[in-house]
Amino acid sequence: MNELKGRRDFIKLLGFGGVVFASGLAGCANGLRKSGRQEDDFFFVQLSDTHWGFKGPPNPEAANTLRQAVQAVNALPRQPDFIVFTGDLTHTTDDEAERHKRMREFKLIVADLKTPVQRYMPGEHDASLDQGKAFQEHFGATHYSFDHKGVHFAVIDNVSDPQAAIGDAQIDWLLSDLKPLPPDAPIVVFTHRPLFDLAPQWDWATKDGSKAIDLLQHWKNVTVFYGHIHQEHHFKTGAIAHHAAQSLIFPLPAPLSQPKRAPVPWDPAHPRRGLGFREISVDESRVVFTLKEDSLEGTPAVQPAAAIGTY
Amino acid sequence: MRRLHWILGPAFAAVLATMPVASVKAQEKVIQVTAERFKFTPSVIELKLGEPVILELTTLDRKHGFQVSDLNIDETVEPGKVTHIRIVPAKAGTFLFHCTVFCGSGHEDMAGEIVVKP
Numbered sequence: 001m002n003e004l005k006g007r008r009d010f011i012k013l014l015g016f017g018g019v020v021f022a023s024g025l026a027g028c029a030n031g032l033r034k035s036g037r038q039e040d041d042f043f044f045v046q047l048s049d050t051h052w053g054f055k056g057p058p059n060p061e062a063a064n065t066l067r068q069a070v071q072a073v074n075a076l077p078r079q080p081d082f083i084v085f086t087g088d089l090t091h092t093t094d095d096e097a098e099r100h101k102r103m104r105e106f107k108l109i110v111a112d113l114k115t116p117v118q119r120y121m122p123g124e125h126d127a128s129l130d131q132g133k134a135f136q137e138h139f140g141a142t143h144y145s146f147d148h149k150g151v152h153f154a155v156i157d158n159v160s161d162p163q164a165a166i167g168d169a170q171i172d173w174l175l176s177d178l179k180p181l182p183p184d185a186p187i188v189v190f191t192h193r194p195l196f197d198l199a200p201q202w203d204w205a206t207k208d209g210s211k212a213i214d215l216l217q218h219w220k221n222v223t224v225f226y227g228h229i230h231q232e233h234h235f236k237t238g239a240i241a242h243h244a245a246q247s248l249i250f251p252l253p254a255p256l257s258q259p260k261r262a263p264v265p266w267d268p269a270h271p272r273r274g275l276g277f278r279e280i281s282v283d284e285s286r287v288v289f290t291l292k293e294d295s296l297e298g299t300p301a302v303q304p305a306a307a308i309g310t311y
Numbered sequence: 312m313r314r315l316h317w318i319l320g321p322a323f324a325a326v327l328a329t330m331p332v333a334s335v336k337a338q339e340k341v342i343q344v345t346a347e348r349f350k351f352t353p354s355v356i357e358l359k360l361g362e363p364v365i366l367e368l369t370t371l372d373r374k375h376g377f378q379v380s381d382l383n384i385d386e387t388v389e390p391g392k393v394t395h396i397r398i399v400p401a402k403a404g405t406f407l408f409h410c411t412v413f414c415g416s417g418h419e420d421m422a423g424e425i426v427v428k429p
Contacts, residue, residue, distance in 0.1 A: 071422040090418050128413035162374065162413040163387075200380035203419070259407075261419060 040284035042149050045073055045080045045115070047277045048227030049247035051125060052093035052109070053102040058250035058263035059194045059210030061271055066109050069248050069277060072294065074114045080279070083115050086227040086245060087123030087159065089139075092298065094129065103138040119146070123228060124159040124193040132160035143170055145177050150286045152181055156191040158206040164193055165207040175215055186286040189216065189224040194244065195238050199255040204229055213237050223286045225280070229255070230263075232278075232293055243291060246276040272296040339397075340364045346388050346410065347371035349417030356425045359399045361414060366396040376411030387412060401425040 003030040047069060054062045073083065090102040090187035105128075108117060127135045132142045142157035154177060158166050181187065189195075206212070216222045222240045230247035231254065251274030252265040267273055273296070281290035321325055344366055345352045368377055370388045377394070378385045388394050409422035 055347065092413075092418075094415055124413045124418075125416075159413075164413070197380075199377070201409070203409055205410065207411075259424070260422065281401055 009117045010039065010279065026133070028109070041281055042081045043078075043279055043290075044148075044272075044282040045076075045277055046081060046086055046225055046244040046303045047073070047243050047248060048086040048107070049088040049123065049230055051088055051091040051147035051249035052096070053093065053108040054249050057259055058266055059142055060266060061301075062146060062249060064302050065248050065296070066106070067112075068272070068296055069108060069275075070112050072296060072299045073277065074112070076279070079115050079258070081115075082119060083113060084190055084225070085110075085120040085121070086190055086225060087121050088125045088227060088247075089120065089123070090126055091249075092125040092129060096130070096134070099130070099134050100138070103134060107138060119153075119155070119190070121155045121190055121192060122157065122159050124162070124164070127157075127160045131152060131162070132157070135160075137309075143173065149284060151186045152178075153187055153190065154178065154210060156189060156195070158191055158193045158195070158209065160184070161207075161256045162204070162206070163207055166212055167210070168211075171208070171211050171215065172213065180214070181219065183218070184220050184311040186282075187216070187219050189222065191224065191226045193228045194226055194235075194242060195224060196235065196242060198229065198235065198244075201256060201272055202261040204255060204261075213240060216240055223289060225278075231274070243278075246274065246293065247277045248275055248296070251275065270297060272299065315329075319388065319417045326405050332342055335351055341367050344368045344375065344377075346375040346421075348373070349372050349410075349421040350423065351377075351410075351423045352407070354423035358398065358427045360403050360429050363397060366398065368394040368396065373414060374412050375414060375421070377408060378411045379406050379408040381406045382425070385411065398425075403429045405425045414420060 051064045052066055057288055059065060086178040089106050090099070093099050093102065122132055122142050127142065135142060143155050145152065145154040146152065147153070154174060156166060156174065157170060160166055161167060161214050178187065193206045194204055195206050197210050198204040217238050218242065220239060224240060224242040225245065226242065227245050227247065229244050229253035231244065233244035235242045250266065252261055252263055264274060276293060276295040279292040279294060339345065340354060340362070342364055346368060347370065350395045368388045370390055373390065376386070379386055382398065384396060386394050386396060404427055406425045407422060408425060410418060414421065
């Protein structure tokens, strides 16, 4: 806890059941973790919306931001059990060859992460133009599940359909995947778009997300982590907590806070403001999560890369 | 297939039904709206409270979506087809619409608004 003092960090206890929130600078990670419980706890890191390949005024440093994030995660005092990327790994392009190139470059950059276990899922920028074809070639399945230290993780694809639907086939898969689990099983869902109607006016929704939520409601301990909206956001539908992560390209305004969902203008005085990643600690009960939002602001700049390598 | 969608109800708590385009009443105003990457034309559609209109949507390039979530409108606009949406504005205000079929870098900008004036 002392590691947080003297910085602009803060901790909030909100009405989210067993969730503790914390915000701060990257590099002071693990500040909330109590010594002596580390063998029972584990934590993972969520990175989202890296949009590799993006160029534009909202982030003139876009060619370096992903590398900065990799450095920041590698600098954590303790490395996570795994790292999850919740979609929009790359920025979309009509050029199929360029799409593959961006995915290869992305993989090369994140190969520098110290944590070898990385989980991926697509965002609409990765998958909607070719229904996930290139993504699957480079990263594997777009929906799947896995277990880690007593927690069941399910990845839902709500972007390969360009109309932002999960689809009945995947809903059926989700049901068959979860059905063997007891009602109190700790379940974490990763997805890109919000499953609930956060702001349909801004396309911040999943067309048939209510079907997934209705299904998930049958379990008592479900937590959803997603991206897409380029900002931290917390919401509950029934007993299910939904947590959106900051992006690693440019922040977007609060839902419906302005007429258009245009990116927050880049501030040269604070070039990495609003960019960051999240640490999620899971305690020994496996149902209490500690969320720590790490900002890239204040992290060391990286030298511009001359080239990404050859393929 | 041409479709006509009715928007009914006092506060845009829309009730949707479909019927052949032949049912379009001759006296009703028709507003043509084109969709193309990454814009709608016009992007601002002005309507008058209580005055029924028909939106006639076509696409100039590929499949797009047209959603006005506050009016419970969610349609696709496909090449070679015409989508008709009948609206009876029952409430003044500004209602955002956007494309719901991801169409490339710029898709997020493909949006507009329906302005209903008293």
